Amino acid sequence: MEIGIIVHSLTGNTLSVAERLQERLTADGHDVEIEQLKTIGEENLSETKIDNIKLKGYPDPQAYDLLIIAGPVRGASASPVLKHYFSRIGQLEKKPTLLFVTQFFPFPWMGGKNALKQMTALCEALGAEVIGSAVINWKNPRRERQIAELLQQFSELAARKDQKVK
Numbered sequence: 170m171e172i173g174i175i176v177h178s179l180t181g182n183t184l185s186v187a188e189r190l191q192e193r194l195t196a197d198g199h200d201v202e203i204e205q206l207k208t209i210g211e212e213n214l215s216e217t218k219i220d221n222i223k224l225k226g227y228p229d230p231q232a233y234d235l236l237i238i239a240g241p242v243r244g245a246s247a248s249p250v251l252k253h254y255f256s257r258i259g260q261l262e263k264k265p266t267l268l269f270v271t272q273f274f275p276f277p278w279m280g281g282k283n284a285l286k287q288m289t290a291l292c293e294a295l296g297a298e299v300i301g302s303a304v305i306n307w308k309n310p311r312r313e314r315q316i317a318e319l320l321q322q323f324s325e326l327a328a329r330k331d332q333k334v335k
């Protein structure tokens with residue numbers, strides 16, 4: 170199955186998890202592309218209007234059978250760059266979609282869950298079928314376990330979707 174991991178990552182945490190996921194899903198037999206969302210010029214962390222954000226490129230979600238969308242938690246919310254991306258892409262009609270976020274604080278209730286809730290609502294408003302999600306807490310001593318669980322969960326969900334596609 171063609172899988173696109175669309176990721177916003179400023180300091181590399183989210184990207185590092187995306188790369189491990191790419192490795193795992195490739196070993197599972199999928200074709201996996203990572204597409205990074207990058208702003209034109211330095212990212213302005215105080216920009217509040219998502220319309221003012223400009224990206225170097227807007228990956229086409231239609232190129233994939235399954236989407237994985239990921240980014241950092243920002244101010245206990247979803248990444249503004251991802252919100253901007255969602256505002257610029259067309260419908261995601263029934264596209265199976267997995268979401269994950271990374272955050273500094275140690276527990277998902279410290280913003281991660283809220284960010285996922287926002288990302289889920291934005292994807293569902295575009296018609297996507299969100300089939301799973303995960304939070305990675307960078308300062309949690311169980312971070313490695315969280316990442317291992319994410320890899321296992323997403324691998325199983327992708328395999329289940331793949332059976333339906335074939």
Ligand SMILES: Cc1cc2nc3c(=O)[nH]c(=O)nc-3n(C[C@H](O)[C@H](O)[C@H](O)COP(=O)(O)O)c2cc1C
Nearest residue numbers: 178179180181182183241242244245271272273274
């Ligand atoms: C402007 C800004 C706001 C942030 N807000 C939060 C927050 O509310 N909660 C949290 O746990 N981490 C917060 N962080 C930390 C990032 O979510 C965390 O370091 C994340 O793993 C970074 O991912 P990246 O390396 O892929 O960019 C914030 C970081 C920045 C730059």
